[in-house]
Amino acid sequence: MDLTVDHRIRLQPLRGLTKMGAFLDKPKMEKLNAHGEGNSVRYGLSSMQGWRVEMEDAHTAVIGLPHGLDTWAFFAVYDGHAGSQVARYCCEHLLEHITSNPDFRGGGPGGGSEGSHPEPSVESVKNGIRTGFLQIDEHMRAMSERKHGADRSGSTAVGIMISPSHFYFINCGDSRALLSRGGRVHFFTQDHKPNNPLEKERIQNAGGAVMIQRVNGSLAVSRALGDFDYKCVHGKGPTEQLVSPEPEVYEIERADAEDEFVVLACDGIWDVMTNEELCDYVRSRLEVTEDLETVCNEIVDTCLYKGSRDNMSVILVCFPGAPKINPEAVKREAELDKYLQNKVEELIKKQGVDSIPDLAHVMCVLATENIPNLPPGGELASKRSVVEEMYNRLNPNQSDSTCGATNWGNVCGSSRL
Incomplete structure (x- = not known):
């Protein structure tokens, strides 16, 4: 049975809307949804433009990965800024940049089916993810330069790659992922903000400054894909620029009896809900409905009513240990x-x-x-x-x-x- 599910969602800006400063006079509450299942995981997702004048988020949701990784899955949320071009491109191409580069295919002991590539080792996966981010960023820079620097957009990226034995949490920017295990928040990614000590040190070493908690008083994230205006310091490598495209990658061994769900969401969600609040809310919703799209829609609506003014996107990935209807x-x-x-x-x-x-x-x-x-x-x-x-x-x-x-x-x- 073919379990492959592939949803790569590019959200186009909605035109012809009345503007009120940087926001609309009424929020756009229409939602884009998708869902799927396979390899013992189920997922649902929801996106809403909200008060923003443009929708700049995008998603990737793939069950069954290329290059022989049929039992793997990949989910990611991209939160674009200054335009949606980078987010849309990453939605379509980041996964291939990761899984096809030689670092990812470094290999490990067995695991692949006959005729497929060997199962990559933990370190190979982590190295391949990092290399994939740097490669796609350089590729997008080259495309932008061919267009005479027309694209100044950027995007955060938060994702999870799921193998039969491990979770690989991936973060570049201030979107966030969390894992609920055993009824509580077991793990969450760390936001990349300019005032974080290590991020601030890199920015200053590249000749920049952190003002009003922003890079050079302008950009609110210290790591992102794109944003090439902040990656022009001569003599510095790609990970030493004012804004770095390097993701942090964390591997966690799976615990099938206890793992409940993973939430991936942009900062439009986290601006108004803490890790614990969102974890508790999702657990309570899973006790009253099995429809993951409905749960995601309720998350987005709740955050809108709590006062979020940003685009909002959330992916909920559930495992067999998730709460059941009560x-x-x-x-x-x-x-x-x-x-x-x-x-x-x-x-x-x-x-x-x-x-x-x-x-x-x-x-x-x-x-x-x-x-x-x-x-x-x-x-x-x-x-x-x-x-x-x-x-x-x-x-x-x-x-x-x-x-x-x-x-x-x-x-x-x-x-x-």
Whole structure:
């Protein structure tokens, strides 16, 4: 049976939208989704443009890798900036740059099927990933120079390569990956920010400066693919420039009985949720639905309602040890939804037809109450759609001027949102 699944997603900017400074006047909440399974893993993904005037994220999701690695998988999120060109190119070509270079194919003891390449060793995989990043960055630079330097975009990259025995976490920039094992955050990648001591030292050694926590007061990440305006210091190698394309690669042995899931997400997610909050929220969602696209959509919506102003992209990769449907959790979820619906109805009836409150007011009132069984990590923001649906049902002609994505926590002064 062919288990190969390959989704390389390039998100094109949506044109003709009203701009409000660097943002739209209303968020674009349409989502791009995909899912797949094979090799004992399942995944779902979701992307939303949100408030940004352009969608600059992209993804790669591949189960069954080339060059004889049929039992492997690769997932990555690319968060573009100053344009989407680099993110889109990496989405299509980074995996091939990694798996086809000689360092990756350095080989190791056996493991491949007859007629295939030998299973690469742990060190070969790590070296090959690093080499692949440096190769694709140089390749994109050459293409840009042939176009007379027209492309000034860049992209972070966070990913995971999964072999039968290991996870290889890959990070270049400030997107992030985490692994949930045994019911808690077991591992997460470290963001590459200019004010990190080692990053700052490299920037200064290359003749740059860190101002307002940015490279030369401009770029908010210290490692990225592309961004060639920051890679022009003569006498310095590619990993010694103001911005480095070198990824950090961490290998972790798999623990099949305990490994639950991996989350890969851009900083539009992490800006408003901590590692523990997102881990707890995902675990709670997996107890009420098996649909990973639905879980990812709920993550993105929740982060929008928590106040994220960036593009948002998330990939959720689940293993056999992931939480399963819990009938008690499903019952609590239904009771919570009914409770919220009743509360909305009470609030509107209390105000009367002549002074119907807007949705923002309803959310703020709910935020002051001790509502039982709210999803951990998501809190009331994760139930905003339930509140909105009931609100609209009772007030079909009511226009909510704040519809879409107000940061209710800022509006109401509540940490429960």
